[in-house]
Amino acid sequence: MLVEKSKFVRIRKYLLLPNERAKNIPLETSKVPMKMWVKGRLNHEGELFEDVEITTVSGRIEKGTLKEVEPKYKHSYGDYVEELQRMREIILSEMWGEE
């Protein structure tokens, strides 16, 4: 997918490969690369999942793999949690139940 210049995007960059990581960290952490994600405007036309250059909102230049165009927020209030409803009922019943 071709992405036009100046689009707001999210890129991913590898900061440290496993062999470059700090010493004395847990094995499961040291065997994976250290990655970074940052957003900004594309400095040129680019392809999704290819290497691109962006200017971040603070004005820095960063290079990395183009991961997402016009990135959206995906976090939410989560799924229904039965245990939470049960706690709510316990609290209300302990506090006001006898009245």
Next chain:
Amino acid sequence: MGYNVDDLNKRRNEIIKKSVGIDYSDFENEGIGFDYTKMMESSGFTLDNIFDLQKESMVGDTPLVELKNLTNYARKYSKKGYGAKILLKDEAANLSGSFKARRAAVSIHKAKELGYKGVVAATSGNYGAAIAALAAKAGLKCIILQECFDSNNVAQPEILEKARACEAYGAEVMQLSVGPELFYTFMSVLEETGYFNASLYSPYGIMGIETLGYEIVNQVRNKYNKDPEVVICTNAGGGNLTGTARGIKKAGALGTLVYGASVDLTGLHMASDKDFNRKSFTTGHTGFGMPFAINPDRSDVPRSAARPLRYMDKYYTVNQGSVFFITEALAVLEGMERGPAGNTSLAVAFNLAQTLPENQIIVVQESEYTGAGKHHQPQLSFAKKNNIKLIFGNPLEEIPGENIIFPKSAKDIKVKEVSLDKLRKSYLKRFKDNELTHEDKVFLMEELNISLDKLNELIKQ
């Protein structure tokens, strides 16, 4: 790739000095110690200055609320005449929604005064939002670094929400995968940009909270004509407790006890890619609370201004399930949808209030805004997705990373006391090969808040 860890380490002192505007060598003593008082006074701020600059930034002067329903709830499980009043300082009322705005206000003011064009902070939590909001108000650029994703690109919902908040205030957010090398990334950004290091652990970051302790004492005095018996602070890096305790002392409430409270995450490794998403609290837990108490200077400045062992009278832990329970109780009994921060202290306060006479006052010194991602519902939904078992039972049997145990009744919320002497001994361990001078010992007595006899006894052990 991005940078070389060893090279950055060599330039570490130089980068920090340039980015904080403080030469920490000015405070070093001969031997192991340093002059803490001199460091705190070197900022040039008085408490009045800080009140003024916070007021200008819509920070501080937050309500102190008596939680009457929660107090009555605790009294149901207290013996007659017991059940101290539980008060909550509603820090969600600050700009950006948490007490961290108090710290940010002072750092941003200093950055502006010293002529920096922007600020950088490494934080996954409320401090990022606070720095971003106050930088926006001051016209400074802002970069926030977060430890956010595990190697499967899964993020804590709470941290994603904080990234959104920072971006809403116009900041650049660099999201990183798990690992302590965040610190090196932080240094490389400081070096690249020449921006101010808005460290949580600089004197500015701590002085900003002194107003919180001071306000609590004055508000309690005005309404109840006495000082609070106990103030509980949720403890992670130690700054919250240190600043609050200093403020309480400055208000002259010398009889008020200051307790620390952390969520018990024993067994989870903070630098582990695997453990990262198996916890339901990203701060206020023992994974920060313990190591930062034992070694405050493991922070991003050479000498941390956050030194909790100097000020802590007691230290308690509580399990994740109990904090969720009390978070829910705060919402349905007091109409306050807040947290998770601050509710760790509230869970501890709920239990301790039952052991104190009903005319006493116990203050929970902070709360925070909540919302999508941060709310306890997404946190629990996320825990379930990570195969954490949600159980009702004995909260003291919870195994962090495996299960979350909710109390079946509020009466089952129990706390564990952490031995301060054990922490002090761990603190002293790194000096076991040092020949301690008189000056060293004076430093350690202040550092650990103990007498010379006690110090000698702990060293012997």
